[in-house]
Amino acid sequence: MSTKTKAIRGMRDVLPDETPIWQWLENKLRRLTFRYGYNEMRLPLLEPVSLFERSIGEATDIIAKEMYNFTDKSGEHVTLRPEGTSGCMRAVLENNLCYNKTQRIWYQGPMFRYERPQKGRLRQFTQFGVEAFAMKGPDIDAELIFMVRDLFQELGLTQYVRLELNSLGTLEERQQHREQLLLWFEAHRDILDEESIKRLETNPLRILDSKNPAMQSMLEQAPKLLDYLNEESRNHFNTVCQIIDCAGIPYTINPRLVRGLDYYTRTVFEWITDELGAQGTVCGGGRYDGLAELFNPKALPACGFAIGIERLLLLIQTLQQNDNPLWHFSANVVITNEMNDDGLYAQTIAEKIRSNINALSVVVDCSGSKLKRQHHTARQNQCQIIVTINKDHTLRMWDLSGAQQLTIGEKELINWLQKYYQKFLG
Ligand code: HAM
Numbered sequence: 001m002s003t004k005t006k007a008i009r010g011m012r013d014v015l016p017d018e019t020p021i022w023q024w025l026e027n028k029l030r031r032l033t034f035r036y037g038y039n040e041m042r043l044p045l046l047e048p049v050s051l052f053e054r055s056i057g058e059a060t061d062i063i064a065k066e067m068y069n070f071t072d073k074s075g076e077h078v079t080l081r082p083e084g085t086s087g088c089m090r091a092v093l094e095n096n097l098c099y100n101k102t103q104r105i106w107y108q109g110p111m112f113r114y115e116r117p118q119k120g121r122l123r124q125f126t127q128f129g130v131e132a133f134a135m136k137g138p139d140i141d142a143e144l145i146f147m148v149r150d151l152f153q154e155l156g157l158t159q160y161v162r163l164e165l166n167s168l169g170t171l172e173e174r175q176q177h178r179e180q181l182l183l184w185f186e187a188h189r190d191i192l193d194e195e196s197i198k199r200l201e202t203n204p205l206r207i208l209d210s211k212n213p214a215m216q217s218m219l220e221q222a223p224k225l226l227d228y229l230n231e232e233s234r235n236h237f238n239t240v241c242q243i244i245d246c247a248g249i250p251y252t253i254n255p256r257l258v259r260g261l262d263y264y265t266r267t268v269f270e271w272i273t274d275e276l277g278a279q280g281t282v283c284g285g286g287r288y289d290g291l292a293e294l295f296n297p298k299a300l301p302a303c304g305f306a307i308g309i310e311r312l313l314l315l316i317q318t319l320q321q322n323d324n325p326l327w328h329f330s331a332n333v334v335i336t337n338e339m340n341d342d343g344l345y346a347q348t349i350a351e352k353i354r355s356n357i358n359a360l361s362v363v364v365d366c367s368g369s370k371l372k373r374q375h376h377t378a379r380q381n382q383c384q385i386i387v388t389i390n391k392d393h394t395l396r397m398w399d400l401s402g403a404q405q406l407t408i409g410e411k412e413l414i415n416w417l418q419k420y421y422q423k424f425l426g
Helices: 019-036 049-056 061-065 085-094 138-154 171-187 194-202 204-209 213-221 231-246 309-319 344-356 371-380 410-420
Strands: 046-048 068-071 077-080 103-112 124-133 161-167 267-273 281-287 302-308 333-337 362-364 385-389 395-399 404-408
Touching: 019 103, 019 138, 019 309, 046 049, 046 085, 049 061, 049 077, 049 085, 085 103, 085 124, 085 302, 124 138, 124 309, 138 161, 138 231, 138 267, 138 281, 138 302, 161 231, 171 194, 171 204, 194 204, 204 213, 231 267, 281 309, 302 309, 333 344, 333 371, 344 362, 344 385, 344 410, 371 385, 385 410, 395 410, 404 410
Parallel strands: 333 362, 333 385
Antiparallel strands: 046 077, 068 077, 103 124, 124 302, 161 267, 267 281, 281 302, 385 395, 395 404
């Protein structure tokens, strides 16, 4: 009996049909990081469990329920990274990258969280992340928001996403707020659901994040962290708002925006869409000035954001009005073959075209199927030119855009293609 092997739940293949749209988006992201002067960092997928326990916080859902932990052969407790910020901070400290200088860094790659899979929520997903180190002013927080705004603008998504902002203050300010919040929740304990009662002990701030309709009006009236900010934190937040006001970026201040990771201080933000159902947060980020001190004697101000690539692609595809040819791979030239010569001549011609015009993609139909079928496949795959090698060794060329066809010699064919693709050749 055969047993079918399937991908693990919540982990999906990106099939060859889908990779062109990934690459199209990745090119835009690369261009964005270049325009803002950010440099790529490539980080390991495996890190020590303790890195995330300390950075993300033991009481968070990620650490409590969602980690892919295991013990490796040397007995070390390691995990598949659930996010990129902690590893990025580790690498910056370990390699002393901020010795007398600032750093602007980006990364992209798979992250792993054992969550309940649903639309827009996977167990292996891809983040594009940006982190800025050793800059403590509000201007860099605003710069990150500019970057995301630029991306959404370029993708034509501006009207489908909204920006929410909050300040989580410093540790001390949060402590004072926490005391008042606990008193408030104790006074309304009868309204709290089971999950929130558990969070009273571990992470009361996260109760503010609850979507339970029965709790909403009580949560709306709960003490707001913004009222506990000291002058410095308030000024920081006001300046972030001022800078993005000047740039004309609309936003709302959401005092209940708390984020799901414990390392944040001061500015936090999310870009949310209503087009994807429950998993509407496309981008999340903020400042995490206290994180370095968990690992290092010296403080290192930092802030950043991450975008879920699968969610962003889902949004683009949900809203897609017109199909974009760049979202599909199609060869420029397909060589179809009627000769019975094991493809010898077809491969030779293909190589000649490639070496003369290296900007083109040239694909030989090696399927061995009938000529009619080869043509059908080439047209279905939306190639631009078909070159057929006839039984008698002659070449026939079809320009599918102009529907012109002609019998042509080898040299003429290369000249013709060179003229036709002049625009690619510069
Ligand atoms: P996060 O909000 O946990 O933040 O994740 C950032 C983004 O990753 C989310 O907005 C979402 O688009 C995507 N994402 C998260 N979980 C999943 C999932 N299970 N399936 C699909 N997409 C998902 C962070 O990870 C922080 N490290 C962001 C950051 C960078 N803060 C400062 N610097």
